[in-house]
Amino acid sequence: MSEIKTLIWKEVTLEWRQKYALSGMLLYVVSTVFVCYLSFNLRRGQLTPIVWNTLFWIIILFTAVNAIAKSFSQERYGRLIYYYNLCSPQAIIVSKIIYNSLIMLLLAGIGFGFYAFVMGNPVQDVGLYLICILLSAIGFASVLTLVAGIASKAENNATLMAVLSFPIILPMLLMTIRLAKNAMDGLDWSVSVDEITTLLSIDLIVITLSYLLFPFLWRS
């Protein structure tokens, strides 16, 4: 447990020292939202709810892929070997997943705020929408962390990252979009129980698999 805590703290310190990475991602979200806003060239609140919702989640998807792709390739090879000598692979993957979830939560939260600010906010049940953001942040982070680990082992990993992760993340994305649509329409929470449990169980499957499979990955 303390191992994981130290590793997360290490990630935070590292991020803080090279601020350009995080601020780059923040700028990425904000400018993507703005590009979408200008491309649609709309007055506030003219997008249909379905387009509004889907556009937001696609922006989040691309942000997630870009933000998490660097989580293994950013550190130098020698330093990775050093970590692998010090701690167990399980601790490394769990700490990376937790840290990436936090990053995703931050990015998606700020993204949502800015998106709602420029595009208008048709969401009726903001609480449920935030739960949806929380669940998807955890889910995206856990899938993409393992895929980033896989892609970092191969050459040309930018293409590979997208190709490997998009089909795998799709069930999660579809569930999230549906849950988010329920939140937008302000439906009763009991309607969304199905989606929430499915999302939670997909998250659980992926996290368990990452925990089990990562030890095989780091050895190479």
Added chain:
Amino acid sequence: MKKYWWKILCILILFYVVIVGFMGPVPHQPILNESIRNTYFHVALWMSMTIMLFTSMIFAFKYLRSGSLDHDDKASEFAKGGLFFGILGCLTGSVWANYTWGDPWPNDPKLNGAAVGMLMYLAYMLLRSSFEDEQRKARISSVYNILAFAVFIPLIYILPRLTDSLHPGNGGNPAFSSYDMNNEMRKVFYPAIIGWTLMGVWLIELRVRVKRINRYLRENIANTNTAVSAHQ
């Protein structure tokens, strides 16, 4: 006889499936009519594809435990076989959909799930081709194989049940009871699954053997070459 009895069995079963499948009695459903016979081909191909992808995952698991490249060969060839059967399943399904639903690719969650599943395994092939070193390739692609199968099952079998699908047995209905498959059809349907699976295994076995021979040749030629150059 000990080694190839199942190939004879496979041929016999497939003859039985094709002949009885086209000639045998089927229940007459309102929209389906005679096209219900596609169950023996389309549905059975999908079932055997799932079996093959499952086997591929098992071999990926075995590889991670044992580290022998033979297991990895089998895992990759089973995935290829599954992909091939998946494409066949898509084709038979889309011929059928053209006449029953009036559209070769209607916007149906199960179809889209199948397409995404195919993408997943194509990505697996791409991942395999991006490594030079065999052990490294085998280890990393095994990890992806297991992950892909774990996502593939909810995509194909769980998510479509939550939404309305055009497929029989979806939209909250249980799978086979609403299919109105009577016992006459079952007599052909279950052998069809076994027959197609056996045919797939046969194809895969041939490919695995070719791979094995190639590896053996490569290693031996490399050995003799070094021996010759040492001799000179």
